[in-house]
Amino acid sequence: LNISVCPRKCFNNNFVIMSTTTKQTKVEVKEKEKNQNIQVAVRCRPINSIEKKQGSCSILNCDKGKREVTVKERVGIHPHIKTYNFDHVFPPDSQQIDVYKSVVMPVVEEVLAGYNCTIFAYG
Numbered sequence: 667l668n669i670s671v672c673p674r675k676c677f678n679n680n681f682v683i684m685s686t687t688t689k690q691t692k693v694e695v696k697e698k699e700k701n702q703n704i705q706v707a708v709r710c711r712p713i714n715s716i717e718k719k720q721g722s723c724s725i726l727n728c729d730k731g732k733r734e735v736t737v738k739e740r741v742g743i744h745p746h747i748k749t750y751n752f753d754h755v756f757p758p759d760s761q762q763i764d765v766y767k768s769v770v771m772p773v774v775e776e777v778l779a780g781y782n783c784t785i786f787a788y789g
Contacts, residue, residue, distance in 0.1 A: 707754035707769050708735060709789070728757035 710728050727736040733755050739746040754768055773783045 705753040705769075707756065707765070708750075708752045709756035709760055709765055710735060710758050712758035724758075726758075728755050730755050730757060 710726050713722060713724055725738045727738075728734075729736070732751075733753065734749050734751045735755060736747055736749045739748065756765055756768075770785060773785055777783050
């Protein structure tokens with residue numbers, strides 16, 4: 667089995683990316699591309715104390731139900747808004763355990779079932 671899990675501190679920032687690959691036998695190697703399952707999750711951080719003192723405001727809107735993050739690129743009368751979709755969205759008030767239960771725990775269960783899995787964390 668091959669599993670890579672980043673240290674806990676990796677999940678305290680912005681992005682968590684998960685990639686899992688299903689269990690394969692020699693016969694199934696040709697179907698490798700069909701059997702891959704890649705999921706992308708994002709955890710948006712809250713504004714920190716320095717940003718608050720500078721009068722900064724959040725340009726993100728996280729919708730966990732819709733699994734999307736909306737970014738306002740220009741604040742003002744005519745804001746330019748972009749929307750990004752993910753497999754999992756964790757708003758600024760999310761806790762470490764929320765990310766673990768939704769993203770990491772299912773991968774650990776797949777490893778114990780004999781699947782090859784990898785977790786990449788960035789942030």
